[in-house]
Amino acid sequence: MKKITKICCIGAGYVGGPTMSVIAKQCPEIQVTVVDINQDRIDQWNTDDLDTLPIYEPGLKEIVGERRGKNLFFSTEVDKAIDEAQMIFISVNTPTKTYGKGKGQAADLKFIELCARNIAKVAKDDKIVVEKSTLPVRTAQAIQNILDNTGNAVKFEILSNPEFLAEGTAIEDLIHADRVLIGGNDTPSGQAAKDALSAVYEHWLPKERILQTNVWSSELSKLVANAFLAQRVSSINTISALCEKTDANIQEISRAIGFDSRIGPKFLNASVGFGGSCFQKDILNLVYIARSYGLNEVADYWEQVIIANDYQKSRFAENIISSLYNTISGKKIVIYGWAFKKDTNDTRESAAIAVADALLEERAEIIVYDPKVSEERIYADLDYLNTRSPEENRRLLTVTKEPIEVTKEAHAIAILTEWDEFKTYDWTTIYKQMLKPAFVFDGRRLLDNDTMQEIGFNYYKIGQS
Ligand code: UDX
Numbered sequence: 175m176k177k178i179t180k181i182c183c184i185g186a187g188y189v190g191g192p193t194m195s196v197i198a199k200q201c202p203e204i205q206v207t208v209v210d211i212n213q214d215r216i217d218q219w220n221t222d223d224l225d226t227l228p229i230y231e232p233g234l235k236e237i238v239g240e241r242r243g244k245n246l247f248f249s250t251e252v253d254k255a256i257d258e259a260q261m262i263f264i265s266v267n268t269p270t271k272t273y274g275k276g277k278g279q280a281a282d283l284k285f286i287e288l289c290a291r292n293i294a295k296v297a298k299d300d301k302i303v304v305e306k307s308t309l310p311v312r313t314a315q316a317i318q319n320i321l322d323n324t325g326n327a328v329k330f331e332i333l334s335n336p337e338f339l340a341e342g343t344a345i346e347d348l349i350h351a352d353r354v355l356i357g358g359n360d361t362p363s364g365q366a367a368k369d370a371l372s373a374v375y376e377h378w379l380p381k382e383r384i385l386q387t388n389v390w391s392s393e394l395s396k397l398v399a400n401a402f403l404a405q406r407v408s409s410i411n412t413i414s415a416l417c418e419k420t421d422a423n424i425q426e427i428s429r430a431i432g433f434d435s436r437i438g439p440k441f442l443n444a445s446v447g448f449g450g451s452c453f454q455k456d457i458l459n460l461v462y463i464a465r466s467y468g469l470n471e472v473a474d475y476w477e478q479v480i481i482a483n484d485y486q487k488s489r490f491a492e493n494i495i496s497s498l499y500n501t502i503s504g505k506k507i508v509i510y511g512w513a514f515k516k517d518t519n520d521t522r523e524s525a526a527i528a529v530a531d532a533l534l535e536e537r538a539e540i541i542v543y544d545p546k547v548s549e550e551r552i553y554a555d556l557d558y559l560n561t562r563s564p565e566e567n568r569r570l571l572t573v574t575k576e577p578i579e580v581t582k583e584a585h586a587i588a589i590l591t592e593w594d595e596f597k598t599y600d601w602t603t604i605y606k607q608m609l610k611p612a613f614v615f616d617g618r619r620l621l622d623n624d625t626m627q628e629i630g631f632n633y634y635k636i637g638q639s
């Protein structure tokens with residue numbers, strides 16, 4: 175088995191950055207170089223001020239501070255890093271296609287293809303290529319074809335090694351992974367490549383948690399794992415709607431069903447809707463793949479998970495509008511939280527975007543506070559929807575760094591991300607300075623019902639009548 179001494183990772187994003195930092199930390203004798211075509215991003219990874227790394231993840235800056243310049247490097251010299259490494263991770267973005275065949279559903283593989291062509295061009299000796307991005311099934315085959323047909327007659331072994339880290343707990347998830355999945359060919363060289371990658375993870379994980387499969391199972395497992403997780407959230411969210419019409423309480427239901435060991439207690443928190451770069455994209459991929467094989471019932475089944483999620487977001491926004499007497503035009507509504515979950519600055523597919531958009535359609539005056547998301551990001555998310563002009567978005571919505579101050583004379587507050595700091599606020603002071611009746615719409619079930627009502631709020635908690 176080839177000993178791995180140099181690893182290159184193409185793509186310094188949410189997946190590549192944290193994953194490679196952890197590999198560098200756990201394998202001090204391996205040199206890890208993360209490359210990206212985006213100079214700004216690489217500069218940010220190389221910043222002296224570790225508080226301004228491009229990605230916020232608890233525990234990340236400590237590891238980067240410890241390993242950077244020793245065996246962890248961030249660079250734009252893509253070709254050099256490819257040339258030197260025995261193992262190359264592809265960790266570039268695979269957004270949903272916005273054009274052509276599969277628009278709105280299939281993954282856009284153009285960044286992957288560019289990477290594969292680049293590797294083929296540069297490589298002068300045998301390489302193990304690891305696909306780390308979330309990809310539709312059979313992408314490994316496409317990468318293999320490109321490499322075999324355009325390369326310099328060197329041998330490439332392609333592995334699928336899907337990422338299961340969740341943002342906000344990425345470092346913890348990587349260090350204490352439930353399992354690592356390595357898919358590869360069943361040939362002797364495929365087996366050697368799988369073992370070589372396995373050896374990297376065995377630096378810190380027990381061997382029995384490293385599962386080897388064929389390539390297709392590995393690729394599909396990633397989509398299915400995310401589809402199952404998203405399905406749990408949509409399932410509990412549909413029940414939250416039913417709870418609001420009856421005297422049942424969603425938390426009591428989550429607890430009751432979670433005690434069944436076949437169901438389990440995790441991932442049963444009702445919310446304003448799931449977001450993040452993976453769930454929706456992966457389900458759309460699954461749906462697209464199923465349809466392309468003529469499996470329409472399978473596709474319809476999984477598509478329903480997304481339909482239910484969209485329903486949850488619009489239901490939440492509609493409830494705000496109807497509670498505020500069906501007119502929110504010119505009313506000041508403060509949004510607490512823009513990230514798709516706490517402890518991350520990532521906003522991709524965040525429920526907050528859809529809720530804000532619906533409220534803006536009714537001409538509300540929106541003020542957003544999020545402890546980690548930048549003003550530029552918030553406007554970029556809204557502008558991307560194209561619902562109204564960028565000027566209008568900036569006129570109707572403002573971003574603040576003063577969460578308490580801005581509640582003065584507000585009609586309502588909507589909690590859309592479960593940031594811990596919201597629990598520590600002095601809600602009595604907030605109540606006093608808001609217009610009455612003062613509404614709080616809690617899309618994350620963060621606050622205590624009785625306390626909020628005692629203060630005087632009209633308090634709505636998702637999943638509770
Ligand atoms: C997910 C998977 O968990 C991870 O394994 C995969 O590699 C990438 O996709 P991530 O999107 O980072 O990770 O976060 P996750 O914790 O799964 O949350 C996704 C969304 O579901 C968030 O918007 C979160 O708020 C929401 N959620 C999660 C709920 O609304 N309720 C829950 O009980 C759990």
Ligand code: UDX
């Ligand atoms: C079920 C519930 O398990 C039980 O808690 C409830 O009180 C009554 O309904 P039961 O119908 O007796 O119990 O059997 P169960 O073991 O749940 O199986 C139900 C069906 O699902 C069976 O046809 C079984 O073959 C099938 N099944 C179960 C699968 O096809 N795959 C599985 O992984 C599990």
Ligand code: ADP
Binds near residue numbers: 185189210215265289
């Ligand atoms: P993910 O969540 O999958 O990590 P990100 O968008 O955070 O996605 O990161 C992907 C990174 O990959 C981006 O920084 C992007 O600039 C980079 N990238 C895309 N294509 C290439 C390429 N051909 N070569 C090098 N880097 C690339």
